Amino acid sequence: MNVTSNELPGFPPDARVLILGCDDFGMHHEINTATVESIEAAMISRCPCTAAATNISPMGEARRATAADAEELVRLRAVLLAHMSGREPVGEDWRQAAADMLRARLDEPDTTMAAFVVDRPDRPGALAACAVGAVDQRLGGPGNPAGTCGYVYSVATDPDQRRRGYSRQCVTALLGWYRDRGIATVFLRASEEGEPLYRSLGFDRTGDPAMRLQLPN
Known part of the structure; x- marks a missing residue:
């Protein structure tokens, strides 16, 4: 059975998914900002990370x-x-x-x-x-x-x-x-x-x- 890259992490095949490596998300603030703005604009519906990492710096919350x-x-x-x-x-x-x-x-x-x-x-x-x-x-x-x-x-x-x-x-x-x-x-x-x-x-x-x-x- 063919499985799409969306379905591997458990999302529907028609979901708009942006997959980032953990060494990108959290380490580069330009990527953080662009990702959040894309989600807010409904350009993508999910943003999973591909692996766990201990050096992720979470974006601050107001x-x-x-x-x-x-x-x-x-x-x-x-x-x-x-x-x-x-x-x-x-x-x-x-x-x-x-x-x-x-x-x-x-x-x-x-x-x-x-x-x-x-x-x-x-x-x-x-x-x-x-x-x-x-x-x-x-x-x-x-x-x-x-x-x-x-x-x-x-x-x-x-x-x-x-x-x-x-x-x-x-x-x-x-x-x-x-x-x-x-x-x-x-x-x-x-x-x-x-x-x-x-x-x-x-x-x-x-x-x-x-x-x-x-x-x-």
């Missing part, structure tokens, strides 16, 4: 941040600011204020702020990536009677942990949190580098220009 993650969230905030400006952010007062705010709000029972993070696989207690968001209360209108909307900010990844899909996982989890709260509209400010990710998640450019006024102290 989890809800707690007050205990405050210092690491601030560290990643500094990583983001340095990447955007080309120089390290100075001062410790803003770091302390940010950490205090996160500790106070992340563990509130009905908080209007949430952060989702991926842990670093190589440093226990350290974060690889994060996405922070809050619920903004505005005056309601015809398209949004309640006047609530979401704002995403501080999407950051450690430089040596990029291109692994971590930011996508964090932002996706944050959008799920917004959906659970009944938030229908979410805003963010996208860099040129980050825009493809946000577009792939459904974000579009708005016609409103961003403006800012710095008031004197």
Whole structure:
């Protein structure tokens, strides 16, 4: 009897199966990301590994941040600011204020702020990536009677942990949190580098220009 390669590992003969050697999956992050995106897009329905291996590094999974993650969230905030400006952010007062705010709000029972993070696989207690968001209360209108909307900010990844899909996982989890709260509209400010990710998640450019006024102290 002829047996197809699909049937050998126990899948139906018409299943769309991508078979990877364990020395590929888990060792090369480009393959990890491409495989996960292919499964999400229904290009393939299964991805078995052909053999067991002890050196597979599982892709990080996003989890809800707690007050205990405050210092690491601030560290990643500094990583983001340095990447955007080309120089390290100075001062410790803003770091302390940010950490205090996160500790106070992340563990509130009905908080209007949430952060989702991926842990670093190589440093226990350290974060690889994060996405922070809050619920903004505005005056309601015809398209949004309640006047609530979401704002995403501080999407950051450690430089040596990029291109692994971590930011996508964090932002996706944050959008799920917004959906659970009944938030229908979410805003963010996208860099040129980050825009493809946000577009792939459904974000579009708005016609409103961003403006800012710095008031004197």
